[in-house]
Amino acid sequence: MTRREVPASVKDERLVKMRRDQMIKGAVTLFKEKGFHRSTTREIAKASGFSIGTLYEYIRQKEDVLYLVCDTIYDEVRERLEKNIDIKQGTIESLKLAISNYFRVVNDMQDEVLVMYQEAKSLSKEALPYVLQKENEMASMFERVIESCIDKGELQLNEQEKNLLAHNIIVQGQMWGFRRWVLQKQYTIDEYIEWQTKLILRGIIS
Amino acid sequence: MTRREVPASVKDERLVKMRRDQMIKGAVTLFKEKGFHRSTTREIAKASGFSIGTLYEYIRQKEDVLYLVCDTIYDEVRERLEKNIDIKQGTIESLKLAISNYFRVVNDMQDEVLVMYQEAKSLSKEALPYVLQKENEMASMFERVIESCIDKGELQLNEQEKNLLAHNIIVQGQMWGFRRWVLQKQYTIDEYIEWQTKLILRGIIS
Amino acid sequence: MTRREVPASVKDERLVKMRRDQMIKGAVTLFKEKGFHRSTTREIAKASGFSIGTLYEYIRQKEDVLYLVCDTIYDEVRERLEKNIDIKQGTIESLKLAISNYFRVVNDMQDEVLVMYQEAKSLSKEALPYVLQKENEMASMFERVIESCIDKGELQLNEQEKNLLAHNIIVQGQMWGFRRWVLQKQYTIDEYIEWQTKLILRGIIS
């Protein structure tokens, strides 16, 4: 399943990239405040810094904006993650680092991540799978890190625990964003990383 | 912060309760499929088994439907939870039971819980806090169960770990619902409970 | 090929009929002046005497208005024609009468007929055949009148002449409407009927 292209009327690739970047930035700001459905295309255009007519030179439908937003954010999250993860190393330390890095990325891109998780479900039946697939790829990255640890004898987990753990990590990252109204009152990101890592690694029974 | 009442034109309390029950049931079915924003009031009325005119005898605005849905579901989840939790007992076994019960409730009410988490953000600035408060109350319930265990010396956790753990449990329950497309392919609810409990209790390092 | 129904949201059949009559009347007035494409749905609603919202309770799309207009006018033309034509009689006099009646109907319904012929082509690929079929039915009516005359020995025409003659009569009726700007300056409808009938019957060579 390859990327799903959103066709633009404008032919200049460079320009398309530039305008879409403006668009995504504007849209995230807007969606964060009002959500996708309550944001009008005119508002999106305005927040992007161009006219409604211009907006439609770069997308076909309103939903394309949401798709571009989700697609781009996932790519960025994953890219930043890949840069910092050493999948093969197989040490507990490298797993800790991976978790820490992921949580920090999510923290840096809070608005984007929040928007993505809250609005992705509004994507059409055709577009949704492309985005869910990216979610899966991220879980897979953690699975492979964990697997390395298992292979190296650092961890003893069966298949199911391994898989579940990967999901838990992903979800705990998201949780930092979408339960922010309570968590971020009580913890700094460093504290959150510290305690969550501890709970994950050692469990609650000594 | 007490419950926020949704006023009805109809006076007969019994009737109001009955109609709203129909409404919530119809709305959940609808929202699950199309989401709150894409569902029209006409559709909600139809799915509820009465006319659009009648619908507006029992709510003031479309958003009231969403509020009633979220409010009712939370109440039901919490009620079923309270029935099965023994907060004071303070044994690991009682904590396990609480987790297991909660996961099962979430499993039974999957559609409702899914709808609630995906659509609650569409509530207005005024209604949202009432719903978030209920979320907090549920986390508090787990916090108190954990606290009992700490008090009884069964667990050694600091304040922050205790709080975080409660959140993690809540979120892992939700996760069973909203990551269902992948988790429920791989696990039965019993397996999910088993492995998650293990990960929570023992951690991953032997 | 039966009639193509245009669905209405409103259920009261009587009301639907009434509103659609208003609609057709308003639309004809409007289309006569500006054509279908230059008339907006708001203008159609206003000319019909109700709001834009109400308009859409009785049609699904703008094109439905055009379809209803064409469909209704054809029905009315044909109905008025059938009432006055004696297909079986087989005398030259009855053919003359048929022509005369048809031309008078077209004259009475000038605006409607003009609109119909100028705008019918704007119907969608699905709706067009239903309207063209009615056109054919009208030509067939004349063919049968002519055939009776042939059978009775009043006329000597082969198949092709018979068919062509029927078409010519239909088109000459339309011509009175859509070349009105020149014909109606020079002739009254009675004169037009008189001279056209003469040209048809006797030809131009004594």
Add this chain to the structure above:
Amino acid sequence: MTRREVPASVKDERLVKMRRDQMIKGAVTLFKEKGFHRSTTREIAKASGFSIGTLYEYIRQKEDVLYLVCDTIYDEVRERLEKNIDIKQGTIESLKLAISNYFRVVNDMQDEVLVMYQEAKSLSKEALPYVLQKENEMASMFERVIESCIDKGELQLNEQEKNLLAHNIIVQGQMWGFRRWVLQKQYTIDEYIEWQTKLILRGIIS
């Protein structure tokens, strides 16, 4: 009433003529399929083989395209007609020839003629008379041919019959184009000419 000029920004007359020829050809193809209103200026430009910017170097408004199309087609029809008609001869044979020639021209230029008759009404109040005038000129040509026959004693027709006959011929030519879906299934152009000529000349009563 002289020709109405459509001003171009481009000065080079030769270029203007060339571009407009491309334009008319492209536009006819397009209008035939979708009609004037449903064709966009971008599509017209594309079908003409140049960009939207260039299109507007040769016209002022979209309507100018339609005017140019109608104007040019009429000129061509008339030109081809004049070449083959001997107005002064005054024989029945020359009238037959004129009819036959006209019908053949219309047959050769079917698409153009169809487009012209279906879309001319979309011209603005200012442009329409210029086109209608050309229509009249064509009817006049036939009137003069018929008049010659009357003068030479070949035909006995009064003023009104003469005028009506000219119109009938024009309309029967158009009819070959816009009732093509039924006529061209039943006749070749030669047959059509043959039978129509017979009906016109001899009438239907022996």
Add this chain to the structure above:
DNA sequence: GATGAATGAGAATTCATTCAT
């Protein structure tokens, strides 16, 4: 002369809400 990106007025359509019956 040619291009095509930008613009925004305008059009179709939807849908929450009201209110007379």
Add this chain to the structure above:
DNA sequence: TATGAATGAATTCTCATTCAT
């Protein structure tokens, strides 16, 4: 109480036209 027809503000999307390059 129940109904459903009526309303019109709001929304998405289109497209003729302009103008800087």
